[in-house]
Amino acid sequence: MARIGILGGSFNPAHGGHRAISLFAQDALGLDEVWWLVSPGNPLKPAQDMAPLPARLASARRQARRAPIRATAIEAQLGTRYTVDTLRALVRRYPKHDFVWLMGGDNLRQFGAWRDWRGIARIMTIAVIARPGYAMRANGSLAMAWLRRFVRPACQSRHWTDWRPPALVLLRFRPDPRSATLLRQADPLWHREFTTLRVRDPLTRALII
Ligand SMILES: Nc1ncnc2c1ncn2[C@@H]1O[C@H](COP(=O)(O)OP(=O)(O)OP(=O)(O)O)[C@@H](O)[C@H]1O
Ligand SMILES: O=C(O)c1ccc[n+]([C@@H]2O[C@H](COP(=O)([O-])O)[C@@H](O)[C@H]2O)c1
Numbered sequence: 001m002a003r004i005g006i007l008g009g010s011f012n013p014a015h016g017g018h019r020a021i022s023l024f025a026q027d028a029l030g031l032d033e034v035w036w037l038v039s040p041g042n043p044l045k046p047a048q049d050m051a052p053l054p055a056r057l058a059s060a061r062r063q064a065r066r067a068p069i070r071a072t073a074i075e076a077q078l079g080t081r082y083t084v085d086t087l088r089a090l091v092r093r094y095p096k097h098d099f100v101w102l103m104g105g106d107n108l109r110q111f112g113a114w115r116d117w118r119g120i121a122r123i124m125t126i127a128v129i130a131r132p133g134y135a136m137r138a139n140g141s142l143a144m145a146w147l148r149r150f151v152r153p154a155c156q157s158r159h160w161t162d163w164r165p166p167a168l169v170l171l172r173f174r175p176d177p178r179s180a181t182l183l184r185q186a187d188p189l190w191h192r193e194f195t196t197l198r199v200r201d202p203l204t205r206a207l208i209i
Helices: 016-029 053-063 074-078 083-093 105-113 117-123 142-150 154-162 180-186
Strands: 002-009 033-038 069-072 097-104 125-129 168-171
Touching: 002 016, 002 083, 016 033, 016 053, 016 069, 016 097, 016 125, 016 154, 016 168, 033 053, 033 074, 053 069, 074 083, 083 097, 083 117, 097 105, 105 117, 105 125, 105 142, 117 142, 125 154, 154 168
Parallel strands: 002 033, 002 097, 033 069, 097 125, 125 168
Antiparallel strands: none
């Protein structure tokens, strides 16, 4: 079974922080690959600041170069927007893969607002990577109040395929302050270099328009 970590995100744009946490997770969890799911549109984020999907996917492809990372916009083909639907579809589509959901500590804080977040935790193990400014045990977070009982020790993280979800592992990583927000502030028109209107999806080979 291939061991795959999934990092969902807006990638508006992709940056070195995504790459660094993916390589760290690859090592900590013993992954064969990390798949970056470039979202057609985060259901909780306003669409107006969002660069077109082909530009975000192209920026992710560039950041993923020469690393065991595949950028994909597979949610555009699956027709899913909510993570719970995406993960169900992926597990069905790739029965020979073991999947773990990766996210930064900032996403753990708002996880309780995601559609059927308990359902997500029941589908696959979740690995949270520390992010500067976000306490991982997020006291007062609705999701953490429920997830706390499923936390596994980080020293066992390579054995995640033996865990029966819900299972949550909190991974400490050297704080990486990079963010897409900072990059957009520095250059709101970052996507002008990705003028291409169509990009080949590296995972599915479909044309993303
Ligand atoms: N520097 C980082 N450290 C830890 N996790 C990160 C970091 N950058 C991104 N992530 C995680 O990667 C995933 C995708 O992030 P996203 O594409 O939204 O980038 P972002 O930098 O958080 O963007 P924005 O600043 O626009 O919110 C999320 O789970 C996020 O928590
Ligand atoms: O399913 C949901 O309700 C949901 C709500 C907010 C965010 N998400 C997912 O969380 C991932 C991170 O999103 P972002 O925009 O913070 O990079 C991305 O895969 C989104 O589709 C999912």
